[in-house]
Amino acid sequence: MLETQQLPSLRIYWMAWGLLLALTMGMLVTSFISIPTAVLVGLLLVGMMVKASVICAYFMHLRFEQRSLVIMVVLSIVLTLIVLFWLISYDAKRALELSGM
């Protein structure tokens, strides 16, 4: 049973909304200016991770949940993706070789 004292006021949701919007517009604009691709990709990925963190922390309430729940959610996804990438990378490299690149 959740206690209402734990919950933030509505203000925090609209601040998160504003931040997400600002980040989205920033990322859109950035994709159109001429900067080196590596810099662009880096900036966009950082922006993406910040947006994801804001949604998870404030909309999905993870900032106010038990640390163990947060760790369970984040670690499951991250670890599984790492293992997925690592195991697939051998086949991926081979497939690239075979396709002649």
Place this chain on the structure above:
Amino acid sequence: MAEAQSIKNPWGGGVSPFAVSWQKLMMWTFIVSDALLFGSMLSVYGFARLAQSAWPNQAEVFHLSLIGFMTFVLITSSATMATAVSASHQGKRSRVIGALVLTIVGGCTFLGLQVYEWATFIGEGARLHSNPWGAPAFSASFFAITGFHGTHVLTGVIILVITAIRTATGRVSEQGVELAGLYWHFVDLVWVFIFTLFYLI
């Protein structure tokens, strides 16, 4: 919030792990599995793209301003959803329904715009197996990824409609609204990744 306590009787039920109800824990478990679904689809897209020598310029193929607006709609619907959850914790039923309706409108707007994008794209010749801009993987990954995401938005809208109706008839708990909210925020979260990785980069 429940604190970790030493349990005198280990068979007495104990304390809920993670200090959440089993319903919420299962929703999080489902979200993790769904996140891995989209994670693997985006990984495949990433690999297919790296394996191509040429990839169409998304800014030339899509209406990025429209996609940006779709992102705005989904983010706003997430904010209204959070409002609904907050209102349900405070017991303000009419406000819950109002906020849920706004969220549903946002979701339907997103779906309508996505349908428009698909129709335009298909009209210009894009198919699952080929497209006029080059790499077949381009349209294939577009349809697969946005198709899966759009289906999640649709089921989210359905869940929200049911939640709104049940709230109106007084048969939903505050946790029910919160769990629907978790699902909806997850849908928005996935869009953040799709928007960045497929449309921008």
